[in-house]
Amino acid sequence: DAKTTQPTSMDCAEGRAANLPCNHSTISGNEYVYWYRQIHSQGPQYIIHGLKNNETNEMASLIITEDRKSSTLILPHATLRDTAVYYCIARDDKIIFGKGTRLHILP
Amino acid sequence: DSGVTQTPKHLITATGQRVTLRCSPRSGDLSVYWYQQSLDQGLQFLIQYYNGEERAKGNILERFSAQQFPDLHSELNLSSLELGDSALYFCASSPPTSGHSSYNEQFFGPGTRLTVL
Numbered sequence: 001d002a003k004t005t006q007p008t009s010m011d012c013a014e015g016r017a018a019n020l021p022c023n024h025s026t027i028s029g030n031e032y033v034y035w036y037r038q039i040h041s042q043g044p045q046y047i048i049h050g051l052k053n054n055e056t057n058e059m060a061s062l063i064i065t066e067d068r069k070s071s072t073l074i075l076p077h078a079t080l081r082d083t084a085v086y087y088c089i090a091r092d093d094k095i096i097f098g099k100g101t102r103l104h105i106l107p
Numbered sequence: 108d109s110g111v112t113q114t115p116k117h118l119i120t121a122t123g124q125r126v127t128l129r130c131s132p133r134s135g136d137l138s139v140y141w142y143q144q145s146l147d148q149g150l151q152f153l154i155q156y157y158n159g160e161e162r163a164k165g166n167i168l169e170r171f172s173a174q175q176f177p178d179l180h181s182e183l184n185l186s187s188l189e190l191g192d193s194a195l196y197f198c199a200s201s202p203p204t205s206g207h208s209s210y211n212e213q214f215f216g217p218g219t220r221l222t223v224l
Contacts (some may be wrong), residue, residue: 024151034212038150041195041218042217042218043109043111043199043215043216043217043218044150044197044199044213044215045215046212046213046214047110047214087150094212095140095152096152096165097142097150097152098149099149099187100149104193
């Protein structure tokens with residue numbers, strides 16, 4: 001399984017794009033990159049996943065570098081409700097959560 | 108609302124006791140996962156069941172056990188409880204895998220908060 005590294009915390013102004021980085025330099029060819037978030041004490045919520053290509057859905061965009069060693073989750077217009085811990089996971093099968101990034105959205 | 112239900116929401120018990128946590132997956136989901144989240148450990152994967160059979164094991168203690176029933180609901184049994192077992196316990200479910208990926212996104216329930224006194 002690939003270990004991921006994320007900043008402990010980040011701030012973003014409300015209405016701006018939040019860009020959350022993740023390093024997964026040991027990722028293997030068949031491991032997907034997944035992003036989840038957890039709003040205080042609630043169950044984690046799936047956001048997006050990808051293998052090689054960039055992905056976009058109604059919640060976010062996922063940019064994966066060509067060498068797949070890092071990725072960035074983009075929340076295009078952050079709101080206060082996006083305040084949460086964001087987890088980047090690179091696994092082929094079961095999820096292993098790391099510490100994640102605590103994102104603070106500033107009014 | 109993820110569609111995954113967990114009962115009870117809160118549970119307070121004493122050391123040495125045994126409790127059972129229940130999880131009902133989303134309709135159509137065959138996999139059920141259990142996680143433990145304590146303040147100092149983060150989210151820890153415990154165990155996964157797929158269509159009634161154990162599929163994967165994580166950091167699950169021998170005092171803990173789980174099963175998935177024919178109707179696909181799952182129970183997590185915690186025995187000889189210790190103070191350190193106080194935590195949020197999450198259940199998640201995922202649909203049958205499709206395509207070339209062996210994994211689908213997981214949908215988490217609201218959790219059961221266990222307090223051991």
